[in-house]
Amino acid sequence: MLLTKLLGNGPNEVGTSRVEIFAHVAHNRMNQIPQNRQTNFGSLQEALRLNVFFDGKEEFGYDTQFLAAKYQKLTGVAGGGVRTFSATGFHTTELEITDVIGYYRLNELNNDLGSDDFGEISLVRGVGAFQDFRRNFLDAYIGNVKYEELIGFNRFDLTWGVQLQGENIYDRYKEWERIDSAGYSLPNTGSTIDSVIDGRLFSTPADGLELYTHVAATQTLLNTRAKSWINAKGSIPLDKGIWHYNIGARMQWAQLSNEVRISPRARFNFIPDGGLLAAYRWTFAAGLYDQYPFYREMRLKDGTLNTDVKSQQALHLIVRQDKDFELWNRPFVWTLETYYKGLQRVNLFDVENVRIRYQGNNDGLARVFGIDSRINGEFVKGTDSWFTFSLFRAQERSTTSLVQGWHARPTDTRFNFAVYFQDYLPNDPTTRLSLTLMLGGGFPFGPDGTGNEIAQPEDRFFRSPPYRRADIGFIKVLGGKWTDRFDEIWISAEIFNLLQARNTVSYLWVKDISAAGQYAVPNYMTNRLLNLKVHVDF
Template identity: 35%
Template structure:
């Protein structure tokens, strides 16, 4: 079977593709000085063009990857002439204002990606995101193919960047910071990412060295922009994992625009394929909307809303995990009793007002509220046996357990509940003057957390209750009677009510200029963050404040070769969020300081032509020196901090990415990342951090059949060396430095476009009612690699040995998809 899949994959890759011209789309609404739509405006380039309709709406297809001069004209208004350069399949919204008494700018070059390139920002195509196969499809699924971005769990949307953990990444939607639930401990429980890809217009990502205008995190920024519809439309996507529906439209006067999306996901297909027999009912759903209203040509008000209801009911029955070597195969056989019932309900709403009194000044006011109610309740009893497996190929009992070396049991219990309310109010401003730009902002945040943590674990091995590994405990039986009480192996009980008030702000100056014939871009800025922690169950603490200076510079030499050189960095701080304040016993420690990192990034972009098609090689080398580090452990996707600043760390690496048209008309890329990150806890010496992902190779490949261009193929492949396998919660991490196996995964998607705007069926055919209709078939983990996320540590009382049993992820899984646009 594997050979068949491999043959299919190679056959599709080796198909020769004929060269064809690529297009992009520019669309919008033509307005006059009174903000009234202009009917009959001519939007032209070369010998092609279109007219705006009675509502001023236009849409024009233009060649991609080249400068296109566009002229917008009307018999009673001044002409507008500008030059635009878009990538293939890119949609650019431009709402021009034609004036009557003022001359228009003669030529304006619009290149949305130029600014982002010099700022070290990677821009991802939303259509590629929606098409790329992934067990957890979405923005995060495509991010994981980029260098420097790591994740060894296809069930999770979380990712680590250049040695950081999941809590070190900023996520914005339309400049509004968004959050994720607190209690998630497994990728199976996560459900949906906040970002709804059906609503996305633009995706920007920075893996480090980002500007002062972004928030106070150590690793990365994901900046999402949602669509503002220019017409009435809808989409629907269905698969065996769930579905989504979205709709958008704009009012007749073009003032009100709205888009809404509904999603539902069921992970049963993925989890039922694992080697654990379960009764499993995961249900994840959300409703999300973005509304915008133009009160005038100077003021716009937007609203972002999201309601997510996630339930996770899990009843494990039986599991067998084989491990060891080919010569000595061992097995852990587990029989379960009990269940887990988790609930995550989140409500998010935000208003964003944008006031533009003139062309140089923009003022914004953003308010948001995030409320999450979470419960994690489980009682699971597991009876296990460690044994040897029959490896005789000719035996009828091949793969069966022949002899059990140790028998034990484990009872885990939790009644964890959390209620959090986070409120933000923020002002941002931008002032531009010729080649200069000034940005500033101030933000107030209030975080109210109510948390009950109650969990314990009892371990019994061969009839003996195992006590916690306390070094000063003495059991001198039979000479001295044993009178100590029987206690759980681990036990955590805590109730916390914490309130955190924060005030942060930034100021930033940007410059675009020339040195002789060389173009330069530069910005310098500083952030400040002040916070105070209080609460009935929290010891009082003094307020803390940090300052974070940051800078970027980019130079584009006047060379024949198209190259840009970048340097960025500064002092980055991450003031502690609630989870970073809570130690392994559930105690909130308000004295925890902000982790800080000196971050330096050197980058280069080299754009060139190969096979008469455009390509770009991006190279970035980085170094981080971290102090006041708060050590942590990772169990699946749950992070537990020590809540002490008793470590220092470093990270350095090199990221390479080659992207371009390996196949004419499609963008693909190959990425390579090398990373080394270590930490020194209590001056005991450096050891690997839990995110020490040494080598990463990612491939995104898109293709289509030359004779059947509607038949397309998407391949997403990742190879990563193993990260440290973790340690039991009580153990010293210096004693557990073995690594998990390498993570290898390839997801393949094949789709056929039945109908789109360039492919219509015979007149009157009912399928022509669709603007686009596609059918897809996906294979996740096509080579059926066994990847593991963590280890389960099992003790054998008879030999006093402890085994690290890998927790395997999903095997090969098949899925089908149906996509529709109206």
């Protein structure tokens, strides 16, 4: 909800003030009841099948409340200026409740192509069970106040500002996991041989049952952040074109890490004035960026906090070209961009079953470099469609690991290709169709970290299958007298993953004590999903 009030004689007159209030409330509840699953995996030489039978459910809750107020006044200082004072408040609660028990059976399949029982179960390698229990609750309050001023000069505009932010976070983190893998409770604490009678060994298992993972922690975090910035934006006309520049610096301070960082950055755009290069535009950008850790980045896998985590530092270098051209007497734009990002003091992370786990320190280095290409325009008159293609590498290495060298980051999917196409009925432009095609590389993965450690970069020596998806959507813009009071109303129906491609989202690692190994069983995304939407602008 947005409310705006204009105070003064006109929207662009000196002394005119504007007051805006924005509020947003969201309440989300999701209940999941796991279904029994059967997954075939492995190779022709070792074909396996995993059957899992679930009991229990999961509940997730996400509530947010956001309120912002802004006061803006035209000052006319030095030929034109704006003063802005704003304050925001944000509150969020997150709830995770899980009670799930799974019983699984690991089977070997008949891989004899000439057998009548090809593909059927030939041997039950083992049975097991696991139990997940979670009672996690997060409550966070974040508030900030900001003052910003824009001063207009003859040749450039100068912007400066300051911001103060406070954070109050309460986290109750309690979860455990029990695994009975092929007849052995993990971790296996062993047994003690008591006696030997008639050549037979008699032993006593170790006392107690040790859980595979167990976390029970309650944390309260108070933090204060401050930042200030200054920025100059203007243009320099030349004989063959015009240079636009945007130069500035940002200073940040965080109470917990007690460090002050200054980050300069600059961006230049050159637009030729006529001639053979009139259809081109070039952009050059460079800067130093500091990303201060938030609560999730400070929390270790065992639930403790490392408040000494410092900010990540990144150097960004970007070169971009835009070219305007025409096809079928309609406008198109081709964009080509290359970039390099070098990161220091990296807080390494891993993804365990779609949950991000941070190492909680600054013992990593990372780099990301690649090229993006995009063509967008009116392939069908009056609609916008585009093609994109990206090639990139995302690598990292630990400065404390004995295994040196660069390794793939969890986000290193190598390439992405996407097409978005729109069309409409010839005699009814209010009825539209959209088609989206996506193809991406697989993500790197490896065994989960043991104990309270996350998986290290050198452990990701596997790669998932490519990601592919096709979506189709239908949109109808409504009209009539009853819609005159609204700016626009439309309804849409979308079918995600139309072809039901089986895309891997994560892997379940099944440990087999008898074979002294573990197997990566893929978890797949939803095969097909129908999404209905009603959109109203007023």
